[in-house]
Amino acid sequence: MGIMVDADFVLHGGKVITIDEKNPRAQAVGVKDGKIFWVGTDEEVRQAIGKGTRVRDLKGMTVVPGFIESHNHTLMFGLGLSAIDLTKAGSIEEILTLVRKRAGRQREGTWITGVGYNQNELREKRHPTNQDLDRAAPKHLVSLRHTSAHALVVNNLVFTQAGITRNSPDPAGGKIGRDVETGELTGMLFESPAMKLVEDHMPKPGVEDQITALGRASQRFLAEGITSAMEAGVGINDIPLQIAAYQEAVERGVLRVRHNLAVW
Numbered sequence: 001m002g003i004m005v006d007a008d009f010v011l012h013g014g015k016v017i018t019i020d021e022k023n024p025r026a027q028a029v030g031v032k033d034g035k036i037f038w039v040g041t042d043e044e045v046r047q048a049i050g051k052g053t054r055v056r057d058l059k060g061m062t063v064v065p066g067f068i069e070s071h072n073h074t075l076m077f078g079l080g081l082s083a084i085d086l087t088k089a090g091s092i093e094e095i096l097t098l099v100r101k102r103a104g105r106q107r108e109g110t111w112i113t114g115v116g117y118n119q120n121e122l123r124e125k126r127h128p129t130n131q132d133l134d135r136a137a138p139k140h141l142v143s144l145r146h147t148s149a150h151a152l153v154v155n156n157l158v159f160t161q162a163g164i165t166r167n168s169p170d171p172a173g174g175k176i177g178r179d180v181e182t183g184e185l186t187g188m189l190f191e192s193p194a195m196k197l198v199e200d201h202m203p204k205p206g207v208e209d210q211i212t213a214l215g216r217a218s219q220r221f222l223a224e225g226i227t228s229a230m231e232a233g234v235g236i237n238d239i240p241l242q243i244a245a246y247q248e249a250v251e252r253g254v255l256r257v258r259h260n261l262a263v264w
Contacts, residue, residue, distance in 0.1 A: 006050030014058030066227025073233040078213030084114035090212040096136040103137035130187030135160035215254035
């Protein structure tokens with residue numbers, strides 16, 4: 001049977017993994033209106049090449065179905081894309097340099113956020129402290145999120161605003177970091193109940209902020225081949241507002257990754 005329509009986009013000359021037991025491999029793919037409508041041999045898909053068809057020779061490269069992200073926090077990730085990227089920082093001094101640069105572009109008293117540091121990958125093999133962050137930006141509110149998203153380190157101005165002192169009790173399910181010898185605050189807050197002590201004082205993203213963040217996250221996901229995702233964190237922000245942001249992002253065509261939402 002021949003192909004009766006012209007494709008918008010054709011990939012050929014590749015190794016296509018279909019996840020179809022009867023036809024596990026193919027050579028080419030035809031795409032129309034954003035959807036794959038044909039998978040087969042180069043000769044078959046060549047019939048769908050018209051005057052306006054974009055064609056790419058894969059030269060033996062492999063094509064796989066879109067990846068499914070089974071547990072993620074899309075909105076948190078998208079909002080974090082406007083923060084300082086700490087994923088490649090190799091030392092605490094590198095982190096502080098990035099914080100200083102951001103402080104130089106923001107008014108005193110505003111929030112500086114960063115995401116993705118990993119103490120195991122830092123030369124010092126430790127978390128930054130409140131004292132470290134005070135050296136970089138003592139007149140800004142600084143909050144850096146660990147790569148696990150289960151810890152924050154903040155500076156002393158944040159502790160002051162949140163009313164946290166060395167005598168503050170640990171919230172149920174969370175931990176406020178303290179020096180084991182002196183009992184002084186280290187800047188660390190572990191797990192959501194402790195992190196919330198600070199996050200409740202941070203500016204809350206509005207629905208437009210959330211839509212923009214979802215768009216940024218969608219672009220990054222698609223660039224990595226992720227086409228479906230489970231958002232496991234609906235409830236981190238105001239639930240109706242967050243669901244409204246997802247719905248609007250889909251309607252505007254901003255969120256182009258299929259999502260299931262887990263509300264808690």
